[in-house]
Amino acid sequence: MAATSEDDSLYPIAVLIDELRNEDVQLRLNSIKKLSTIALALGVERTRAELIPFLTDTIEDEDEVLWALAEQLGNFIPLVGGPEFASCLLPPLENLATVEETVVREKATESLRMIAVDHSPADIEKHFAPLVKRLSQGDWFTSRTSACGLYAACYPHVSVALKTELRMMFKCLCTDDTPMVRRAAASKIGEFAKAVEMEHLKGEVIPLFNSLANDEQFSQDSVRLLAVEAGITIAGLLTESDIETLLLPMFRSAASDKSWRVRFMIADKFIELQRAVGPTITKNHLVFHFSGLLKDVEAEVRASAANKIKEFCTNLPDDIQEAVIMPNILPAVKELVCDTNQHVKAALASVIMGLSPIMGKDNTIQHLLPLFLILLKDEHSDVRLNIISNLDSVNKVIGIHQLSQSLLPAIVELAEDPKWRVRLAIIEHMPLLAEQLGVEFFDEKLNSLCMSWLVDGVFAIRSAATSNLKKLVSIFGLEWAQNTVITKVLSMARDPNYLHRMTTLFAINVLAEVCPPDVISKFMVPVISNLAADAVPNVRFNVAKTMALIVPSLDAQTVEFQIKPCLSKLYDDEDMDVKYFAHEALVLCH
Template identity: 45%
Template sequence: MSEEVYPLAVLIDELRDDDVTVRVNAMGRISTIALAMGEARTRNELIPFLEEAAQEDEDELLVVLADELAKFVPLVGGPEHAHALIDVLSSLAGCEEPTVRQAAVASLNDIAREMSADQVNEHYVPLLRRISTADWFSSRMSAAGIYASVVAKLGPNDDLLGLYKDLVTDDAPMVRRAAATALPNVIEALGKVQLTGTIQEMFESLVYDDQDSVRLLSVDVVVALSEALRENGKPSSDELVAQTLALLSDKSWRVRYMAADRLEQLAKALNSDEKLPRLVGQFVTLCKDGESEVRSAVAKHVVGFAQNLDPAVVLDEIVPAIEPLVTDPSEHVRESLAGQISYLSVLLGNEKTIKHLLPLFLQMLKDEHSEVRLQIISNLQVINEVIGIDLLSQSLLPAITELAKDKQWRVLLAIINYSPLLAEQLGVEFFNKELVPLVMQWLWDPVWAIRDAAAQNLVKLTDVFGVEWLETIILPKLVVHDPTANYLYRFTSLMVVKTLVPTVSSSALQDPVLPFLLSFSEDSVPNIRFNVAKALLQVAQALVAKNTPNAQSVISESILPVLEKHAEDVDVDVRFYVAEALTQINELVAGGQEMQA
């Protein structure tokens, strides 16, 4: 067999293998094979073979084929020969399997972007005419996803837009859904070119479609259409606003949910003195919607919607509308609102926040659902910047205390991670009095993730309050060795102090940290003894790094003798970590001696 024929022959054999994995792997190498065969043979031999392979019934293999073909433009001779790939991909675009169709459409779009306008007009327009009118719905669905790339190259084309309109009004709902999904991309592809009446007609058809699965997709269309009109210097028409309001009040809750979830974008797209107020009334209605999912979606976009409004409108219309949501029966609605309500304070300012929002904040801080309280506390800095912490502290502390006892460890973890920011806001005096007991309590939590986070939290709090705070307030509570305490208590106290070694000062390292660590060296549990070895290594490194004057003597007189004693420990793990610590400390000591010399 000649060297020229060999790569294709191997590919053919592997693609006929009974093992699907072999066939898929072979298909993933077709780019390499094409490179070996050269451009002409790829077009004349490999591509026809791949057209036959496209009839394969293994979807996984067809997805790989579609993906690989997107890389083939340079392998077939550049954009002028890229049309050779279209037939294979159009065949894949007609498959029933969605993943295959999506991969084929993506590759067809990639190839179109590399071709010139004349090439697209010559090869893609006939393709769109053919698959847009194909008998099988899958081809028509794929056609919808290709129009944007073609329109971007050719500009407005009444013929193409007419074909697309047929897809928007297709008998098959799945085709109309595909057309609705892709229409925002077509609108974007038209750019600043004057939008035709055909686009408006398509949108109107989608808004009043008898399938709610189609109507809900028209929400993204109205956003794209309104933004395009604004970029063209044209305001949204009254008709477009009316259709937007129709979506927000649709009989299907799924459509109302989608519209509510895009409320912020709709507000920005329709933002004008005349039209935006018409959305305010609908916002109020959505806050009273019978479906909790819709109310939750509205609550998530309160601030995004309100920031487009006059503060007086926010105070008179928006705040009264969200007040009932503070006590909504659905915890998801309350949680969504809790994540947003703090930011309304920025829009209203100090005086109005204290009068109108502060009661809502305080009420949500007492919510029975921990996630609601957590959302308020997590955004506390925003409120603090507007009104100060004093007005919140009376309700803040009970809420934090309750969260600190929450049964969900993830909630407690979030509170721990937030406590350094809370410390900045509360100040050291208030924090020491009210929250230090909680900080210490977290260190002994049954969940390891909480204990670990609590130890790291002490380091972060030190960044806020300083090393002196750590050594005078926290460290004395930790360096108390009770040999009769249970293993978990001993191990936790050891690990917490070990975590703080790089943070404390040189003097605190020597006393009380080092004596505390040495008191564990004879512990009966090997796990504790080898962690002592790790901790002693850290102490030695910290003493040297902090340029401690007597570092060498402390290491030689206090640390090394203990480690050397355990070099022959009965436990293999202890011996390993002791040996590792001795090696690194000896290198450290030797390096220090060389520097002194």
């Protein structure tokens, strides 16, 4: 029986009601995700009159469904008729901003802030500000925490009288008895500070901020650590003299807070703080506290501060860098090199090389090189790895001669490190060292190392070693390759270990890219052809793959009389993989 037009008009809502009552969470979630489609079907008037009230009255579901609803509503303004009707979206979002689950409230707050942008000042004052008031005065803490994130969105657009009222309500939130509300206020006071006028910032907001930064009620260090980031935001709004007067005591207090989490937070945000307060306050006050954080009793704090050393020193004005670093930072760095915690040393090792360009050649040789050597010989592989990965920055400052004399012995020792990732890091830096050392020094000190990596027990090392050869040939030239590398590589084709014979093929694959056709034909093709009769199928099908790679580089005669006969034999091989790759290579030959 055909449905009536009235039934048709009710269909989208009826279906949505049925789906939202279904026991299957996924079905309910899917129905929420297609709200925009339903709204388009209804039209703007029915969406405002039917869909939005329905959603307002049915805020009881799984958190995942409610989160999706909060997200959808943030993009609903075009579907309700545009900005002039944006206020109709406030009721369902207000309800979502009061639920128990944090992520739902946060998403609802985010959507409310998005919608606030499209409200006119009159609508902000008529609809949005009253919502903020209701949430701020809610009996349950969840609504009050959500309110904290909405003040900055509406404050700039309301009357002077309402602004005064909003500041008073925000003050109540900052002094709320519930720690969760004070935490929310501490996390949002920075953005609220950006919205208020300067006179009220200094007279009202900063005192509130300082009370949060010194929050001792119920030992809530979580409030104090959130205040650190807000303080940095506020510092960016003030002059240096105002920062020194109004905020500096709080930063000092945070740097020596009894809670390690607060000290960790300020260590983690120290570079942002440094930029916010400017060079004068940094030199006169922050240097002392940064040095203190580098010596903190908690390893997590020391590691966080150590990770900022290079950037902190780089941001210092050029004319005071040495005067600040030598007496204040360097002594702390020397202590950290011998720290008992490996994570602290690893953090230091990742940045200490970056001090060389700042401190200059003489200071690097005198003060930093001994520290590099200690870290290069550290028992923990991640510490050694971090040092190796930043060798180029030191080389640019002190030169390869000094580097080779002081650090090369330790680098050679690390080339045989038990940890394969350390050996891999050395391989990756070998082309850089080779280019700086020159061919004679390289052949004398490092060539044998490069060849030994080709027979390493770890495939990743052997693979990296073959790629390394290609880079070395590009640096030292073809003549060096023929005299030093190619002969040694090809001799591995007779090695009893089939993995080493395969490495020969892998090395040929990369060397063929930088060698001329005559070298490939004369030296490499005979070796590849001999390996085609290898007893191990893995070697034979890699022969076929190698031939496929080098065919484009060979002349027609070599392909016809050496490559194709060899591949034809492999095509008749009993191993299916060998047959397959031989066929692929033969296709290329034709």
